[in-house]
Amino acid sequence: MDRIQEPSSLSSLSQNVQKLSIDTDDLPPRYIVKGGSVGPVESFPLAQIPIVDLNLLLSVSLTCSGKEQEDELEKLKSALGEWGCFQAIGHGIPTSFLKKVRVMAKEFFALPTEEKQKYARDPADIEGYGTDPILSDEQVLDWSKRLFLNLLPLDSRKLKLWPETPEEFREVLDLFFKEVKSVIDLLQKAMAKSLDLEENCFSKKYGDQAFMATRFNHYPPCSRPDLVLGAKAHSDGSGITVLLQDEEVEGLQVLKDDQWFRVPIVPDAFVVNVGDQMQIMSNGIFKSPLHRVTANSQSERISVAVFYLPDTRTEIEPDEGLISEERPQMYRKLENYAAINFECFQSGKIALDTVRL
Ligand SMILES: O=C(O)CCC(=O)C(=O)O
């Protein structure tokens, strides 16, 4: 990912923030959300996000008829157009392995701070353990710590930031990466098929050096969950995001029709969401949803997000098969959306709006 130019005075601030205890009763003002209370978490309705069975998406077999496949592709298409996300089941990754990933993440975040600091994010970089980069004095901080690691291209991996404790971390992460990559490959094809496009039309747009990264999120309990957010409202700048939610503690919310909805926990499902770059490539048919994470007064929460992005040197644009008189081209051709997104974040603009025609 791109280097981040964090002003030097702010880099010391981010170091200080890493040292703050963020589970005390006196809430540091930097974490309090603007515009008042988030509201009681239970007051938000549950999202009826479609559950899509990946087994049914591509292969017609003895157990899956052509009609079932068509219906599942239609469900995928409408989920991505209406919600911008869905719950993916039937991915074939064993429950025991997903448990291992979650336990390993929990064990890492439970390590003493000095141990975790061995993998600390360099102030000028996004990778590593700590807070998100702090870019201005006005930035409201998220009630979370995260470990961000590059996965692809292979030579972008900084192994010195890959934890050595728990002992199996590196090996399990590498296996998890391979599993999630296969899920993403399948999803790219299914998304294209659901729009009557050639199966590889999206995957081709990612170029030879597609970028993949993971973000382990840890949200400690907070005594005032009504005043903070675990992750403030954002859309992902990725092409596609695959998220392994905590298996017990809810927190993710998604915005639809100006209303926040709680994303339910579906055992073993991945929450898959469209990122901004897929919204562009699909000419706005698939929506990159705004989402956020609320805090919890009782329990910590863990999630593991995997982001898949086009090569920064590859130009992306809406697929020509999705441009018509009724649906004119909505976004311009561009490259390195990550850089555009980052600049917009700094100046308070919405990146997708700046590339709209
Ligand atoms: O923790 C979650 O459920 C969502 C995390 C997220 O949105 C992200 O890492 O981009």
Ligand SMILES: [Fe+2]
């Ligand atoms: Fe996100």
